[in-house]
Amino acid sequence: MDVNKLLQLFYEYLQMERNYSQYTVTSYRDDLDQFVIFLQQQGVSSFSGVSYADVRIYLTELHQKKFSRKTVARKLSSMRSLYRFLMREGYCQDNPFVMASLPKREWALPQFLYEEELEQLFAAVDGTVPLGQRDLALFELLYATGIRVGECCSLKLSDVDFTVGTVLVMGKGKKQRYVPFGSCAHDALQNYIEDGRAKLLKNAQGETALFVNAKGRPLTERGVRYVLQQTIEKAALTMKISPHTLRHTFATHLLNEGADLRAVQELLGHAQLSTTQIYTHVSKERLRSVYMTHHPRA
The missing domain is CATH 1.10.150.130 (Tyrosine recombinase, N-terminal domain)
Known part of the structure; x- marks a missing residue:
């Protein structure tokens, strides 16, 4: 054929x-x-x-x-x-690639934000205007849940459950998972939905997307990257940050505070535990700090 x-x-x-x-x-x-x-x-x-x-x-x-x-x-x-x-x-009898060896994978440490840098990022958002309320809710949710930017953009308003504090996420392979979020994301989301989102939708009634742009249409992945870059410049942060940086930050902070690796795997929606294990390399700084503080002969 x-x-x-x-x-x-x-x-x-x-x-x-x-x-x-x-x-x-x-x-x-x-x-x-x-x-x-x-x-x-x-x-x-x-x-x-x-x-x-x-x-x-x-x-x-x-x-x-x-x-x-x-x-x-x-x-x-x-x-x-x-x-x-x-x-x-039945279109081929042999796989010529079966003998080809995969090169050893390069493990680049994920870039993440320290808590002080996160505070700078959040503080740079003007929460008194509709777009600022959206941006704050967006950043808080990305950090609170560790979801991918594509998963975030596909969220519907109905996917957010304030009663139990979870968001229903459609992950890779169309696999669904519930991810919890904390009080900071709860307050930012509620404020955005009740005020900012309602104002942004004045000319686009009936939109079901959780996050919308200035015209009331669904916010795209490119749009998320743009608003994040603009906020980074306002916050005077020198490092290069992408939406995925907030995902890395989510995982790193959880592990640094003692979270179970398999629990973090479930929250991130990783199919393989080995994918999540890269964050343990980042957390070695925290492990050394604990060792030096608590070991009698450190």
Whole structure:
């Protein structure tokens, strides 16, 4: 079967059977499109015609293009997933990527904010105007729950339960989870919903999205990054901060205060505990402090 038709079948499989998000499917598409271009350059017309020698040449090209180890590992994972699908469906007999070794992963420590820096960020928001009330509620919720920016933008007003203090989040793979939030996020959200959001929706009645922009339309991920960057400049914070920084901060602060790693995994919506364990590296500073303070011979 034609290469493009096989790829289309694979993308449908990812969406329909694996419940992958559109963002994840797009990442697969980018990786596989690059591989198809490589095959055309090599004169290989089908996936079944790819040999291990071709794989070695492809990996060499990736390294020559200065791709990071993490990126190469992701591309290899995409190829392996494709070939597992092709073999399952009977379009290929062998997986030429099965012998390709994944490069060791680079563990970059997540960037996070200290409590003083968080206070600076929150203090830079003007809570007397509708957009400021929205921004404060947005930042408080991101820090209070550790949810991803995409998960935050997809929240509906009905997903917030003030009675028990939880928000219903649709995570990766369309998996739902309830995440609690504390009193600071509660107050900021309530103030925004009752005052700021109502004013922003004066020309867009019926909108169900929790966070809206100045025109009363759903706030996008790009919009969240923009308002966060603007607030950072007002707060005179010199470090580079993204919405994901607040997620890193959430996890790091919990672990520093003694939270169970598996509980943090559930709150973050990580499928694998190993993904959550990267935050324990950040918390070693806290562990050393505890040791030096409490060990008799420290």
